[in-house]
Amino acid sequence: MAAEIEKQSHVHQEYTGSETRTPVQIQSQFALLRDLSDDQMQALDKRIVKILDWRMMPIITLMFLMSYLDRINVSNARLAGLQDDLHMSDTIWNAGISTFYVGYLIGQLPGVIWMTKMKPNLFLPGVMLAWSAATICMPAMTNGTGFVLCRFVIGLCEAPFFPGITLMTSSWYNKRESPTRMAVWHAGNTVSNILSGFLAAGILTNMEGVHGLHSWQWFFIIEGAASIAIAVAAFFLLPSWPHDTRFLTEEEREMAQYRVLVSNGGVEEALGGTWDGIKEAAKDPFTWLFCGMHFALVTAQSFKDFLPSVSLFIMETFGFDTLTTYLVQAPPYAIAYAISCGLAYSSGYFQESCFHIIVPIIFSALGASLLIATLNVGARYFGLILLITGTYSGLNLQLSWETTVVPHPRKKKAALIAIANAISQVSHWFSPQFFPTSQEPFYRLGGGLILFGCLFAVIICLLVTWRAKVLNKKLDEAEGWSEHTGNERGWRYVY
Template sequence: MSDNPQASKGSEDLKEASFHEVETKHVPGRITPQEIQARFDTLRDLSENELETLNKRLVKKIDWRMMPMITLMFLLNYLDRVNVSNARLAGFQEDCNMSDTAWNAGISTFYVGYLIGQLPGNILLAKTKPNVFLPVIMMAWSIGTLCMASLTSGAGFAVCRFFIGLMEAPFFPGITLMTSSWYTKEENPFRMAIWHAGNTVANILSGFLAAGILEHMENIAGLHSWQWFFLIEGAVSAIVAVIAYFVLPGWPESDKHLTEQEREMTHYRMLKSNGGIEETNGGTWDGVKDAVKDPFTWIFCLMHFSLTVAQSFKDFLPSIMKTLHFNKMTTYLVQAPPYAIAYLAACAIALSSGKFQESFWHVVAPIVASAIGCSVLISTLNVGARYFGLCLLVLGTYSGLNLQLSWETTVVPAPRAKKAALVAIANCISQVSHWFTPYFFPTSQEPFYRLGGGCILIGCFLVVVSAVLAKWRAHVMNKRLDEAEGWTPHSGNERGWRYVS
């Protein structure tokens, strides 16, 4: 996609043609950066160099205000979600007298709450202040994590996990929405990769925390080590929630930490990135209806669902690592390198995707690597080969999920209510996979876990199918915009806003 710097006499006619030709309700039209700049009192007289200097200063300010905080919050969010896997190795399941069926039911129940809270939570976020809403739900799930230390039965496990899932539900799509509201289409993929690092870093820290807490805190103050695990993680999460209330920014148009010129610059940046559409346009339920009617929503629902299926190993990674026959301490520690590699790769791939405004191959190539890694993992007992396969498996699925998020918020950049609904619906449907994928990893499948491996491979295949559909849809929409604007490769005109493919 590129912005059109040329103002033409028929621009309004072309814009109207775009709206009639294209099947979506909110389609960016042909509007020049100069026309957008003229709308703002504090910006209209600035030169191009002055705009660029202001933009760099503003982006730096946003980066420091938002990125460290939401990265830390997401790290703790994901840590609280996966901590049960390592607690299981420390005897959590046995101490609570849970069968494998009760354990899997508790894992699945988390995602029932997660599913229920998705759409209403994200729609509520779009209409409230993120610097209030996000810390409040973080405090709620922190309390749920603290309560995990008092569990004695499978029923309590299921209830507690349901509550944590319900409270965590709006967070992941919420910070996706927040990032896409502050950063342009070029900046968005890399910024999402940065906070998405919280996902990978959580898995790294989980292993180290497990090694430190689960191996050395048994019977301290009469508590099991897994109880200390939940208490420490819950307490840290609660403290960060309090800090986030004072640090997080709100929405760009109302953030009190920005000057009037900085607010207008933020508005100007996003209008350029969105092709001239106001992000705040439209009502809540209008956004939901628009999202439901847009084929992109269902394509990205399939992509997100498929990526989550391909990631179904994550709740069982410690158990899979155990089949490599390291001692318990080493099993905790060797979980770190695959996620560290995945994080570095995700950042590099996201930078490339944002720079070249290309998503298809940046999603497909890593997911093919994941499929290769999974195939190695389920076909050999060689420790080195299996560990290499795990590295590939983690790398491709986590990178793919990050880019899917930036892709969907780029092809549907505004209004905010529609974007919020799309992200929430896609994330909501993706969580359905957690209702059945835990049953593909029973302990009877050790050491290969081929049933789970087959599930992962199907997920990888469907990711490729959905990426093809998204690319095809973007191609069709761009072709119609070309026709509406009378653009051809030999017309001599620059193209207006276009869908990323």
């Protein structure tokens, strides 16, 4: 363990301004760890990971699943008559979809910075309760104005959640573990599409007129109630930060802190104020590169808000009835989930991110090309699988990459995550305009937008890799390291 950890023992001064420390030095600062042997440290390390995997990961995955279900539920409700019942034009509908992301953008940075000053086991369930309450209010809508307002409030309440759980995961798991764990909970957005299809099949096709309500109203009521139940459970199951989680022993808390410190190169929290973290993130070129990458990947995923309701993908060219339309969405997302987890494990094991993102994105571009080039059902369904799998895998790995390249201090990392995620959501302001019904049956305008996102993502990946290699070379020179010296190589940027 010590030999492997030693390789991670130095951290680049550029992003912290703090002195690096070896694992032995880090271990010595913890009263209950300093006298433990390597075997005892390994056993304690495994125990911490097991506790986190069985206690934190399931509830985070469920919470994220519900947050994405909340985001895409309107598309299935649209198929059940939501737009017609509220007498909304396509313009008003698209405004409601886009307004969600206006609230989402506004709440990102202040929300996640606020979380760094609070206990995440209180903050994250709290925001979940807020957006769930707003979701349950949606059945009371009577017109397009109500739809737009509800979606804005839900977006505002949901804004800190995604960067919040990204920050929380990277604060508990080391850089080898983090990609796989992020894939597990990030798969909530793929599972939510599967679950949404089954819920839609069960509720939207069977509950019309029950107790005088439309089926889409029942859809929001049931989903909102389930989300509230999960939020309440999260108050009791989620951990706080590694130093103050009550369900761990003092020795386990020290080990939790030690693990992440070693992964980060031994860097303590160096920045005090909120603005310090934001300023440090803004000055780091990696922040803006990851902003571009996240924007590109979200743009390449612009199909996901429209997939259930765009007749191109399912109703007309696939020739399915309404019930089958809901159910046919499941297999591509199930495949995407499995492949995403496999790629995340490989990325963490080999400590490589660039080509783990680029290769799936190339397959996504191929999938988009098939969708806009042919009406053959088999070819289009295969293209849909490629499109979904590549973009979801790429986005998951981008999240773990940015938190590995800039692992500390927490407020800087929080600012980077929030800025990148907020800027990426700008894509949702204009992407609805690329999927008008006038583009049937090929939707080549939307396909062109997806291809642009894929190309831009590849370019940014290469730029991040280039910068990481340049900085690693400077670190090699500073340490006097080369392949011929035989010296142990310290902390380096992952690319």
